[in-house]
Amino acid sequence: MNVVILAAGLGKRMFSSLPKVLQTLGGQTMIEHVVETAQQLPNVGKIIVVVGHKAELVQEKLKEVPVRFVIQKEQLGTGHALLQAISDIDEKESTLVLYGDVPLIRKETLQALIDQTKNGFGLLTVKLSNPTGYGRILRQSGKVSRIVEEKDATEEQKRIDEVNTGIMLIPPKDISRWLRQLKNENQAQEYYLTDLVEFAATEGKAIVTHTAEDPMEVEGANSLVQLEALERAYQRRNANELMKKGVRLADASRIDIRGSVACGKDVFIDVGCIFEGNVVLEDRVHIGPYCVIKDSRIGEGTKVEAFSHFDDATIGKAARIGPFARLRPKAVLADQVHIGNFVEIKKSDIGLESKVNHLTYIGDSSVGQKVNIGAGTITCNYDGANKFRTVIEDDCFIGSDTQLVAPVKVGKGSTIGAGTTVTKDVSEGALVISRVPQKEIKGWTRPRKKE
Ligand code: UD1
Ligand code: CA
Numbered sequence: 001m002n003v004v005i006l007a008a009g010l011g012k013r014m015f016s017s018l019p020k021v022l023q024t025l026g027g028q029t030m031i032e033h034v035v036e037t038a039q040q041l042p043n044v045g046k047i048i049v050v051v052g053h054k055a056e057l058v059q060e061k062l063k064e065v066p067v068r069f070v071i072q073k074e075q076l077g078t079g080h081a082l083l084q085a086i087s088d089i090d091e092k093e094s095t096l097v098l099y100g101d102v103p104l105i106r107k108e109t110l111q112a113l114i115d116q117t118k119n120g121f122g123l124l125t126v127k128l129s130n131p132t133g134y135g136r137i138l139r140q141s142g143k144v145s146r147i148v149e150e151k152d153a154t155e156e157q158k159r160i161d162e163v164n165t166g167i168m169l170i171p172p173k174d175i176s177r178w179l180r181q182l183k184n185e186n187q188a189q190e191y192y193l194t195d196l197v198e199f200a201a202t203e204g205k206a207i208v209t210h211t212a213e214d215p216m217e218v219e220g221a222n223s224l225v226q227l228e229a230l231e232r233a234y235q236r237r238n239a240n241e242l243m244k245k246g247v248r249l250a251d252a253s254r255i256d257i258r259g260s261v262a263c264g265k266d267v268f269i270d271v272g273c274i275f276e277g278n279v280v281l282e283d284r285v286h287i288g289p290y291c292v293i294k295d296s297r298i299g300e301g302t303k304v305e306a307f308s309h310f311d312d313a314t315i316g317k318a319a320r321i322g323p324f325a326r327l328r329p330k331a332v333l334a335d336q337v338h339i340g341n342f343v344e345i346k347k348s349d350i351g352l353e354s355k356v357n358h359l360t361y362i363g364d365s366s367v368g369q370k371v372n373i374g375a376g377t378i379t380c381n382y383d384g385a386n387k388f389r390t391v392i393e394d395d396c397f398i399g400s401d402t403q404l405v406a407p408v409k410v411g412k413g414s415t416i417g418a419g420t421t422v423t424k425d426v427s428e429g430a431l432v433i434s435r436v437p438q439k440e441i442k443g444w445t446r447p448r449k450k451e
Pocket of ligand 1: 006007008009010050052072074075076077078079080081099100101133134135136147149163164165166191192193194220
């Protein structure tokens with residue numbers, strides 16, 4: 001089967017400098033969604049994308065995807081768009097036409113259209129309570145005879161609620177002959193792809209229709225208002241999928257997935273969370289409200305409290321993170337680690353049962369097991385030009401308000417007194433304090449403002 005995706009339109013009503021099909025939905029461009037769905041169909045040969053407006057940007061976006069591009073220099077209509085692809089179409093096979101701005105189409109629906117069409121001409125239709133703007137399906141004694149566009153329709157035809165979604169399956173052999181037969185003698189002066197239906201019907205081909213159950217699936221995004229509606233529908237679909245797999249969502253309308261979330265059993269996700277890239281939540285993970293989690297893996301039974309932000313983090317089992325924790329790239333936390341509020345961790349390993357509970361920055365570090373890091377600790381990993389590592393071995397106690405000036409190593413079981421600036425390596429089991437001994441001056445008068 002050939003697949004042609006029409007994506008040459010500008011999308012004026014988006015008021016954007018991007019071509020319409022590069023607007024995103026669930027963090028991925030609309031054209032990528034459509035290509036991905038097409039790739040999942042069996043027996044797909046070539047996927048051809050017809051580009052026009054800002055073609056370079058669309059091509060750049062899809063440069064790693066195995067598709068073939070065809071340029072439509074002037075947008076003279078959907079039939080003209082398909083004609084541009086004709087030399088890349090294998091006429092011995094049928095041709096599925098998809099739209100770059102109809103991103104929610106599901107492979108199951110396309111498969112149903114393909115299965116029903118057999119040797120006929122397949123049309124994906126939908127019934128709409130308000131069919132305004134769409135091409136109407138005209139029937140004669142039940143059989144489809146042609147499609148009439150809104151602009152060309154009579155008042156009576158405009159009352160037809162069965163409309164063309166644009167998605168069609170054109171049978172082999174006749175496609176190029178039909179496309180060359182198209183004329184632009186209509187209100188829009190465009191070459192309508194929909195006129196192929198009349199050609200096929202006149203030649204006695206069976207026109208098979210399959211009706212999409214969910215109108216959202218075949219809806220195009222022409223404006224930001226429509227795009228937002230599709231985004232909500234898409235997110236609702238994601239939420240339903242998660243719930244079907246056993247994830248408990250506090251509110252299915254308050255979760256956004258911009259990528260994928262794989263979940264184990266008895267996972268709970270509170271309101272307002274955003275998931276990006278590839279996220280894995282193992283069994284019994286609990287995610288508190290308003291967390292942003294990107295490309296991270298969270299181990300069994302771990303609890304993440306409100307307003308935590310993770311990017312490329314790996315967290316072990318039964319850990320407690322947040323509220324207000326920030327895990328940056330390559331933060332790797334072992335099992336039963338506790339990370340508290342206003343703690344930032346970057347490119348660091350934190351060992352089993354270690355605790356970093358308050359107001360701390362740990363960067364480029366390796367922290368052993370059962371370490372306690374006091375409030376306000378900072379690893380000074382950067383000299384303005386280079387980054388250096390801090391090593392804190394097992395069972396250390398780092399007092400509050402400690403600065404560890406890297407490169408530096410704190411030996412196993414040692415203790416750092418509060419307020420210390422550690423600039424030299426600390427041996428095992430030692431106590432280090434660098435603060436000035438406390439002095440007391442009795443009856444001290446503070447400086448007064450001069451007259
Ligand atoms: C089209 C159908 C209409 C259907 C509706 C569904 C035709 C003549 N009409 O109308 O029956 O109900 O879709 O949404 O086909 N495109 C190109 N090159 C062009 C023109 C369009 O690539 O020269 C692309 C657009 O980027 C868009 C798609 O084709 O993705 C549809 O074009 P559009 O102009 O929106 O068609 P409609 O008038 O909505
Ligand atoms: Ca349209």
